[in-house]
Amino acid sequence: MGLSDIRDRIARACKEAGRTPEDVALIAISKVQPNDRVEAVLKEGHRLFGENTVQETEGKWPDFRARYPGTEVHLVGPLQSNKARKAVELFDAIHSVDRPKIARTLARLAQEEGRCPDLFLQVNTGEEEQKAGIMPADADSFIAECRELDLPVRGLMCIPPVEETPSLHFALLKKIARRNGLEGLSMGMSGDFEEAIAQGATHIRVGSAIFGERVYS
Numbered sequence: 001m002g003l004s005d006i007r008d009r010i011a012r013a014c015k016e017a018g019r020t021p022e023d024v025a026l027i028a029i030s031k032v033q034p035n036d037r038v039e040a041v042l043k044e045g046h047r048l049f050g051e052n053t054v055q056e057t058e059g060k061w062p063d064f065r066a067r068y069p070g071t072e073v074h075l076v077g078p079l080q081s082n083k084a085r086k087a088v089e090l091f092d093a094i095h096s097v098d099r100p101k102i103a104r105t106l107a108r109l110a111q112e113e114g115r116c117p118d119l120f121l122q123v124n125t126g127e128e129e130q131k132a133g134i135m136p137a138d139a140d141s142f143i144a145e146c147r148e149l150d151l152p153v154r155g156l157m158c159i160p161p162v163e164e165t166p167s168l169h170f171a172l173l174k175k176i177a178r179r180n181g182l183e184g185l186s187m188g189m190s191g192d193f194e195e196a197i198a199q200g201a202t203h204i205r206v207g208s209a210i211f212g213e214r215v216y217s
């Protein structure tokens, strides 16, 4: 495993799906990974990363960004209201906009800060109680509400239930996106990114398959 192996697998999956690799952004999910592993991937030329928390990003990325120009960092983990201003300042995109309250907060902060990251709205495709995301039945109205707030909504994001076939969830996400005229599909992780590419993913979020297993201390 590693970056070049994942790039090969993306190329193969794209070929099978009749797509081009340029249309699939690989977000290297660097959460919890030690800095030397992250820097090795930066040194290979990769410039698109994802993190789960504001706090970890604040500690790790200002220095890397200064040393590796052109680096983008996306937030893929849950966003709390009290961290929203920092998130607007720190991230190039947020993939976890999951409720009207946080959408309204982001709209206000975008006005105040004069900038807003690209946004993906998280859909709880498996309707799991413990999981973040808007329910599929509420997705259309949530998308409309975010647009009324003038938020830069680029697409939708999902994390399928672990025990279910991911393709069904990817297909549902795509269906909701298409009927709302949204291009972006943030879906697919280390275990299922090839299926996600087959279903039209534009952003895949791959962590452990690039960096190795995360070691939580």
Ligand SMILES: *Cc1c(COP(=O)(O)O)cnc(C)c1O
Residues within 6 Å of the ligand: 029, 031, 052, 076, 077, 159, 189, 190, 191, 205, 206, 207, 208, 209
């Ligand atoms: C951790 C994480 C990933 C990456 O998971 P891997 O299985 O290591 O590829 C992708 N998306 C989200 C939202 C995550 O929290």
